[in-house]
Amino acid sequence: MNKKTYSDEVLIAYLDGEGDYAPIDEINAAIGQDATLAARIDAMRFDTDSIKDGLSGLLSINSPVPELPRKPTRSQGNGYWYTGIAASALLALGIGYGAGNLGNEPPQRGWKAYVASYQALYSTATLSSVNSSEENMGAELLRASVELGKVFDIKKLKASTDVTYKRAQILNFKGKPLIQLAFLSTAGEPLALCIVKTQKPDGGVSQPTVMEGMNAASWAKDGYEYLLIGGTDEALLSRLADQYSKSI
């Protein structure tokens, strides 16, 4: 008698009771006459309830439902727009929403406000485990330099003893590159120097302001606009802004 061979996939479907994808009656009949088949099926058995139980543990982790807007406002594009942490979450992940993207946002919410929302999501842990090699840091900075058309010198980023340079990220705002250089202060506070191209004339370092609960200062130089943001140490931020506005 010819014994029919079943693929592993079909036998798993049989074990899962998926009758559309496995001839269950046929296999049931074959098991009694085919010890090899029976052994194969036995070897594939796994208590799927234990998977369900294990995964159910993840349901109890407290992850609060985000604030969901009740009355959406139609933007000029095709999508709704939202404010606060939800928009920050989208920016943090570098995505737009609706048919458009962040370009659909009201004009008063400029790049600095978005950077502030993004930076507000940072904690010490975000950066403490980032320990790239010198080579990787150099490669990152090279990519950032190419994106922005501005050369960054890693030595200048590492010159301060108050903060440790961690990484460079290429972000995007309204289709234009936004470079984020991330630092961690000796006190463990994350800071970021963010840079975009601008048409604005040169301008000196602004007085520190507070954005999203963090200190921030900005300046413009040679066709680029800078925002240094992070932490609650105003003296540190002013010192770094002064240093970077001259050296970078």
Add this chain to the structure above:
Amino acid sequence: MWGKKSSYDLVRDGIPSIYPRLWRYSLVLTSNRDTADDLAQAACLRALDKADQFQPGTHLDRWMFTITHRLWINELRKNAVRTGGGLMPIEEIDLPDTKADPEMNLLSREVLLKVMALPEAQRSTVLLVYGEGYSYREASELLEIPVGTVMSRLAAARSKLVQEFVDKSDVG
């Protein structure tokens, strides 16, 4: 139209009860708690944005799982990897100790660790079929892949899980 909820309200009002499952799916996809938070939140906003495409009377959970999956695959995964949102060992996620039977809890946790160690495509399929209880066809529609791919992912995943627990008499 009095008494009839708009699609927007149906989606908005339905999200809170689905959210823990959505977040779990996000965690299984991303293997990173922070990225899971962001992904689940982004999925909610995307769902609200596309609420007029939701068909009342159909399954909101499946629709949102597909949105979450698409967001991850098409828009977020590359960025999460690029920005260093890499894998977080599941041991670092605080799992609640809610089970009455401590031994069962230990086993479940061990199985969870092994499931989370599977490749992304396998663990997400395992979650949908064995965790969520979707049929092969439902999982294939949700993941937008052929049923055969669902089957091969499950076969590969189960083969690994069986190997991991081959000496454990309490799983079989």
